[in-house]
Amino acid sequence: MRPIGFSTGALAYSDFRKGLMILRRAKITVVELSALRQMELRPLADAINLLDFSPFKYVSVHAPSQLQEGTEAETVNLLITLAERGLPIVVHPDVISNFALWRKLGRLLFIENMDKRKKTGRTAIELAQAFESLPEASLCFDLGHARQVDPTMSEAVLILERFGDRLGQLHISDVNARSTHDPLTAAAILAFRRISHLIPDHIPVVLESPVSEDRVEIELASSRDALPAKSSKVNSNYLTGSASSG
Amino acid sequence: MILVTEQIDRICALDILRKKLGCEWPSIETSLKATEQTKERLAIILLGNERRLLSEDANFTAFGSLARGEWTTGSDLDWTYLIDGESNPEHLPIAQRITELLEEAGFCKPGPTETFGNMAFSHEIIHQIGGQNDTNRNMTQRILLLLESIPIANRSAYNRVIAGILYRYLQEDTSFITSYGKETKIPRFLLNDIVRFWRTMAVDFASKQRERAGDGWALRNLKLRMSRKLIFVSGLLTCFSCLHDSSATIRGLTFDKGEVIENLVNHLKRYVNSTPLEIVARSIDIYGASDATAEKLFTSYDAFLQKLNDPEVREHLKRLKSDGAAASPVFQGMRQISHVFQDALTELFFGSTKLFELVKHYGVF
Numbered sequence: 369m370r371p372i373g374f375s376t377g378a379l380a381y382s383d384f385r386k387g388l389m390i391l392r393r394a395k396i397t398v399v400e401l402s403a404l405r406q407m408e409l410r411p412l413a414d415a416i417n418l419l420d421f422s423p424f425k426y427v428s429v430h431a432p433s434q435l436q437e438g439t440e441a442e443t444v445n446l447l448i449t450l451a452e453r454g455l456p457i458v459v460h461p462d463v464i465s466n467f468a469l470w471r472k473l474g475r476l477l478f479i480e481n482m483d484k485r486k487k488t489g490r491t492a493i494e495l496a497q498a499f500e501s502l503p504e505a506s507l508c509f510d511l512g513h514a515r516q517v518d519p520t521m522s523e524a525v526l527i528l529e530r531f532g533d534r535l536g537q538l539h540i541s542d543v544n545a546r547s548t549h550d551p552l553t554a555a556a557i558l559a560f561r562r563i564s565h566l567i568p569d570h571i572p573v574v575l576e577s578p579v580s581e582d583r584v585e586i587e588l589a590s591s592r593d594a595l596p597a598k599s600s601k602v603n604s605n606y607l608t609g610s611a612s613s614g
Numbered sequence: 615m616i617l618v619t620e621q622i623d624r625i626c627a628l629d630i631l632r633k634k635l636g637c638e639w640p641s642i643e644t645s646l647k648a649t650e651q652t653k654e655r656l657a658i659i660l661l662g663n664e665r666r667l668l669s670e671d672a673n674f675t676a677f678g679s680l681a682r683g684e685w686t687t688g689s690d691l692d693w694t695y696l697i698d699g700e701s702n703p704e705h706l707p708i709a710q711r712i713t714e715l716l717e718e719a720g721f722c723k724p725g726p727t728e729t730f731g732n733m734a735f736s737h738e739i740i741h742q743i744g745g746q747n748d749t750n751r752n753m754t755q756r757i758l759l760l761l762e763s764i765p766i767a768n769r770s771a772y773n774r775v776i777a778g779i780l781y782r783y784l785q786e787d788t789s790f791i792t793s794y795g796k797e798t799k800i801p802r803f804l805l806n807d808i809v810r811f812w813r814t815m816a817v818d819f820a821s822k823q824r825e826r827a828g829d830g831w832a833l834r835n836l837k838l839r840m841s842r843k844l845i846f847v848s849g850l851l852t853c854f855s856c857l858h859d860s861s862a863t864i865r866g867l868t869f870d871k872g873e874v875i876e877n878l879v880n881h882l883k884r885y886v887n888s889t890p891l892e893i894v895a896r897s898i899d900i901y902g903a904s905d906a907t908a909e910k911l912f913t914s915y916d917a918f919l920q921k922l923n924d925p926e927v928r929e930h931l932k933r934l935k936s937d938g939a940a941a942s943p944v945f946q947g948m949r950q951i952s953h954v955f956q957d958a959l960t961e962l963f964f965g966s967t968k969l970f971e972l973v974k975h976y977g978v979f
Contacts (some may be wrong), residue, residue: 484670485670490770493623497621510719515775517770519774519777520778520780520781522879523875525877545671545699586688594654
């Protein structure tokens with residue numbers, strides 16, 4: 369069984385405490401603490417020592433996706449305080465201006481592949497440029513973004529072939545035409561299933577699908593359809609429900 | 615500098631071959647430089663002065679000589695506004711504005727078939743392969759996207775469409791989804807469509823002669839003998855490369871594990887991103903064609919480009935009809951060039967054991 373959980377931002381917009389509470393109630397042990405908006409980072413860093421993470425086996429932090437000018441060093445310093453607790457820091461490569469600052473995060477810096485709106489970080493070639501400047505960094509592979517950039521998932525295969533040894537975490541969700549996250553659809557599930565065999569079972573999976581608390585279990589079930597464990601002996605045919613040897 | 619120079623994976627074999635043979639091929643070089651200048655100019659037209667005519671879902675895609683890296687004085691600009699995204703009523707006025715801007719900038723209009731110079735939609739191109747709905751226009755756009763196309767300034771929609779087309783050809787190709795025949799993995803569905811396109815071009819040559827009362831006959835005839843034949847050849851070699859190219863993208867694929875399609879899409883994308891001349895140069899290396907064959911092939915093509923780059927020659931050929939061809943020294947000289955080119959292709963395809971076997975297996979029946 370793959371370790372699967374949620375981003376707090378997907379469950380409770382801009383409210384990591386509420387997100388954690390929903391996850392605890394659902395007995396989910398994987399969480400990404402969202403600080404996607406810069407104003408969310410300081411409160412999260414201030415609260416980190418007071419939060420009870422005992423139910424969780426995997427915790428990561430999503431760094432802000434946009435930074436106000438002149439705040440990069442200050443932001444990285446805040447993120448370092450979180451990384452010192454052993455928390456991986458997921459960051460969008462287009463946020464980084466001064467690579468030397470971010471290099472301090474070492475392997476706990478998780479570079480995320482980008483959606484089609486961005487000018488960098490979308491493809492294997494573009495990610496290579498980021499990893500060249502951040503040689504120790506890991507990869508947070510966003511399957512929804514990869515599918516939006518190339519619905520055939522061929523670019524996803526290329527990214528996993530080139531950077532699979534850096535893979536530390538997955539993001540999954542559907543990503544719609546406006547580049548926002550949606551709950552998993554049949555089309556997304558079918559696409560992700562095609563490459564699921566390339567992803568080791570132990571890699572934590574973080575759902576970014578915005579769902580209400582009563583839809584958490586349904587979305588988890590969909591994510592298991594999308595990423596059947598490599599170790600599972602039988603894969604059902606997702607669309608028809610028939611069983612086949614896997 | 616406004617041109618977006620996104621890094622892409624492509625074949626670079628022509629310079630290596632040029633150095634190996636000690637050849638210059640100045641007209642190939644000149645047309646390549648003119649291509650880069652024209653791409654830059656187009657990017658300024660499309661994006662300059664804060665014009666936001668392109669997006670990640672709607673790309674300007676050029677075909678023909680610009681896409682082949684063979685831009686010459688008087689080249690037509692064949693293009694489409696390629697849309698892969700939400701339906702938007704504003705797409706048509708944008709395509710019309712692009713037409714105006716290109717005319718104002720002095721670019722020659724696309725041909726009268728209306729295959730180019732307007733919108734093209736990814737859904738038709740990807741989903742309608744074969745069958746009643748695969749019109750001549752749809753098939754032409756789809757195959758030309760694979761054989762001679764290039765996005766200007768923004769390539770995200772273009773990349774998705776290319777991957778989608780390639781995926782469709784491989785996904786429904788039984789030789790890739792069954793376990794038998796592991797030794798010969800040629801994308802037959804794709805190959806058959808490329809062959810169909812080549813034959814269609816040849817048939818349409820006769821049809822256009824009738825419809826246009828012979829206008830432009832000589833230029834179309836020579837293009838069929840040279841540049842259109844070149845893209846057919848590069849298409850064949852692209853298909854054959856799935857078996858014989860030992861490049862990193864295809865090495866070590868395990869055909870019996872069901873992981874092959876995405877990898878082959880990536881392999882084929884590399885070829886699609888390359889010009890036909892680069893693909894032929896790469897194939898000369900793969901199949902070990904002789905230096906004499908390589909020199910003959912590229913020198914004749916260089917001579918063809920040199921002639922086309924001469925405005926007087928081009929104008930003469932545009933006006934020349936079939937009944938005057940025998941008496942035209944210009945046409946006869948270029949016809950002779952095309953014979954040398956054909957001889958070189960015959961040597962390439964029938965002189966190499968590997969290629970000869972592939973042509974026997976896949977080229978005719």
